[in-house]
Every structure is written in C-alpha cells, then in structure tokens.
Amino acid sequence: AQSVTQLDSQVPVFEEAPVELRCNYSSSVSVYLFWYVQYPNQGLQLLLKYLSGSTLVESINGFEAEFNKSQTSFHLRKPSVHISDTAEYFCAASTQGGSEKLVFGKGTKLTVNP
C-alpha cells in the first residue's frame, strides 16, 4: 500500500528566506507525485507534479520539487518566500496507470512572517 509522510506539520519562516517542505513516499509500484496548496477556506490547488522524465519540476510561482527515487522523496523548495505563500501544503501520490485515488500526507502549514 502507498503512504506519504510529510515530516514537518508546521514550518515558520521569515519573508525572503528559503524554505524546504519535506515529503517521503512508500510504494511498491511506480507513482505519480504531486504538491497541492490550500489557502484558508479554499479547496486544493495543484502546485506541481512529477509524472515522468526530468526529476526536477517547477511551478510558475517559484516553487520546485525534485523526485529522488533512491531516497523516495519529493521535497518542495522555494529560494525566497513571500507572505502570500502562507498556506497549507500537501504532498500526494497516485499509482501510475491506476485509478484517480490520491494518497495524501498530513500536510505542512507554512507560515511566512514579516
């Protein structure tokens, strides 16, 4: 069975500082990997995804994540955060060629302070 672990439940940082949100997965089969962001009282928005090919994937707002098969990780990074990045971030996995079932981590609350 798949599982996704987000190692930090809360990450406080100062504005313009770099941040890394950690995610590890376990699966016996090939997976797709995703990062979603949820702003207060809203649904989930896809931030970026790894399907295949280049192991480094980027979003339009400066986030990037690197798929590391040997370490079964998909950490999310941003070199310089803004106050507007304050949100909860979820790492998720689904089975390649399987159904649409997403297995989510518990989430990481990122708080960017001035």
Add this chain to the structure above:
Amino acid sequence: KAGVTQTPRYLIKTRGQQVTLSCSPISGHRSVSWYQQTPGQGLQFLFEYFSETQRNKGNFPGRFSGRQFSNSRSEMNVSTLELGDSALYLCASSFTSGGSRQYFGPGTRLTVL
C-alpha cells in the same frame, strides 16, 4: 472553462440525519473523486466514479455512498450522520481515470451537531 463546482458550500445537520452533496465536474471530465478532510485524519479518499461506475473505494463505512449521472455530475450521500462526519468534503474531477491531474472544487463544509 468553469471549474469544479460543489453545492452547497456550507451545511449544518444534526446527528441521525442524512445529507446529499453535489459536485459538477469541469466540462468534458468523466472522472469524479471524493475526499474527506478533517483536522485529525487529514485528507482521505472516499471513492471515485468514472462513466457512472464506481472505480475505487476508500475505507469508509457503508453510510457513505455516491453515484454519478450520465452528465458526469456526482452526488455523495451520508446517512445516519455522526458527529465525526463533520468535515470538509472535496470533490475532484479529471478527464480520464488513472490520469495524472485532478482539479479540486472549493469543498462543502459539513457540520454535524
């Protein structure tokens, strides 16, 4: 294209009642998945429907059921509500089943008193 819409956005019920939530997927999308989000359990998969057939089901009791119509709209029903059913219920749609991108709606916030 309009996004995924969910109705109602907020709902208050009492224990023992039943509730029906609705989800309209993005036009052309045939797969609809439902998730429950609670502070304690996080995001958990409920079920997925594709072309009116349930394709996958999570570990929820039989009180949770769903269906999908020919226009791909989906409904989720919870019978005999319990306090623990209070949650944000999220619906997601995608073009195909087993695909790689789900689009989420804003959710329905259900409160059970």
